[in-house]
Structure formats: structure tokens, C-alpha cells
Amino acid sequence: MKLKRLLKNNFLFENGLNIGLNKEIVNKYDLKKREELSHEEYLQVLELAALSTSYYYLAKRDYSKKELLNKLLQKYWEKIPVLKVVKRLEELDYINDKEFAVSYVKNKKGGKKKLEYDLKLKGISPDIINDALLEYESDDELEELIKAWDKLGNKDEHKKIASLMRKGFDYGSIKKVINKKKEEGC
Known part of the structure; x- marks a missing residue:
């Protein structure tokens, strides 16, 4: 795999991959002096770079397995080192x-x-989603719903209901809040 040094530590590989x-x-692969890497060395370089990058990403926020995999694949293209x-x-x-x-x-x-929909998009399995949603108590959801209503x-009222349903609240809970607010006289 041929490589070309663009700037200080920025390299362009013959397949078009441009990474820092x-x-x-x-230093480990003496890339300042070399113009070519074997395929194995290329994969090792990508693995080390992906590992370094993943530490950087994880220092900023948590990622699901699928999110991190997709983010690294976008940057490094090769599946084998990213999966490792x-x-x-x-x-x-x-x-x-x-x-x-x-x-x-x-x-x-x-x-x-x-929340369930968002977690599915992030690649979380249905079993794990169900377990996580057990942590989300209905009292918490009702409080959240009251805050959102206010x-x-x-x-x-119809616009409020539609807005809250788009935010993932079910109609039954919204109706409870409406009735509670009418009892309070708001």
C-alpha cells in the first residue's frame, strides 16, 4: 500500500484514505521515510489509529457499540481493524x-x-431496551409530561397533544395530565 505524506502527520494512502x-x-512504522506499507502493516496502522481515535471519542461522551463502529468505519473504511x-x-x-x-x-x-425508538436507532437490542426502560418509572414520565405540557x-389543546405525542408520550398519559390540570383549574 503506497502512502504519501501531506502535512506533518497527515497521510494519504493509495486507496484515497486520508488520515492523521x-x-x-x-515513529513505530517509520512513516516519515517510507513510501510503501505491506497490507498487514496498513491494517495494523489503521487499528492503532482507530483505537486512538475511539479513546478520543469516548472521552467526550458515551457511545453504543453500533454508533462507535459506524463512526470508526466512516473514518477508516476497513472493517477488520475497526471490528478488532x-x-x-x-x-x-x-x-x-x-x-x-x-x-x-x-x-x-x-x-x-x-426513548425506545432512539435506542433502537443506536443499535441497542430489544432486551436491553426493555431492561433500561424499567428504570424509567411512570412517575418520572408523568412529571416530565406535566413540565412539557406547561x-x-x-x-x-389539540396542538399540545400532537406535540407531546411526537415527543414520545402516549395518549393515555397525556389525557391523565389534561384531566389533572382541569381538576386543578388551570
């Missing part, structure tokens, strides 16, 4: 879909349906 590599990788990195991160417990789902449910706003202000 840290000094450790550059994701597997290694799972073994080290740096990515854990169960913990991710529970944390996501605790920290995000919206109804159960929206935040919508003096809009038409």
Missing part, C-alpha cells in the same frame, strides 16, 4: 450497551416510545 496519525504510530478495536473496547468495558441504555434513559427527555403554554 499520532507520533507514536508514525470495538471488540477490544468491549472487553475493556469502555463500551457497554446495557450501561449506555440505562444512562441514556435517565438523562434524556421524552416519553417511553421516543412549557407549551397557551397553545390549543
Whole structure:
């Protein structure tokens, strides 16, 4: 695999992949002086770079396994080294879909349906989603729903209902809030 040095630690490979590599990788494979790598060395370089990048991503926020895999594949293109990195991160417990789902449910706003949908998009399995949603108590959802209802202000009731349903709250819970508000005289 031929490579060309563009800037300091930025390299362009013959397949069109353009990535920045840290000094450790550059020095380990002596990339300043070399113009070609074997396919195995190329995959090793990508694996090390993907691992370094994944630490950077995970320092910013939590990722599900699918999210991190997709993000690394977009950047590094090669599936084998990226899968190795994701597997290694799972073994080290740096990515854990169960913990991710529970944390996501605790920290995000919206109804159960929206949370479930979002977690499905993030590649979380249905079993893990159900377990995580058990943490989301109906009292919490009702409080969240009351806050969202009040935040919508003096809009038409039908518009409020539609807005809250788009946020993942079910119609039955919305009706409970409406009845509670009518009893309170609001």
C-alpha cells in the first residue's frame, strides 16, 4: 500500500484514505521515510489509529457499540481493524450497551416510545431496551409530561397533544395530565 505524506502527520494512502496519525504510530512504522506499507502493516496502522481515535471519542461522551463502529468505519473504511478495536473496547468495558441504555434513559427527555425508538436507532437490542426502560418509572414520565405540557403554554389543546405525542408520550398519559390540570383549574 503506497502512502504519501501531506502535512506533518497527515497521510494519504493509495486507496484515497486520508488520515492523521499520532507520533507514536508514525515513529513505530517509520512513516516519515517510507513510501510503501505491506497490507498487514496498513491494517495494523489503521487499528492503532482507530483505537486512538475511539479513546478520543469516548472521552467526550458515551457511545453504543453500533454508533462507535459506524463512526470508526466512516473514518477508516476497513472493517477488520475497526471490528478488532470495538471488540477490544468491549472487553475493556469502555463500551457497554446495557450501561449506555440505562444512562441514556435517565438523562434524556421524552416519553417511553421516543426513548425506545432512539435506542433502537443506536443499535441497542430489544432486551436491553426493555431492561433500561424499567428504570424509567411512570412517575418520572408523568412529571416530565406535566413540565412539557406547561412549557407549551397557551397553545390549543389539540396542538399540545400532537406535540407531546411526537415527543414520545402516549395518549393515555397525556389525557391523565389534561384531566389533572382541569381538576386543578388551570
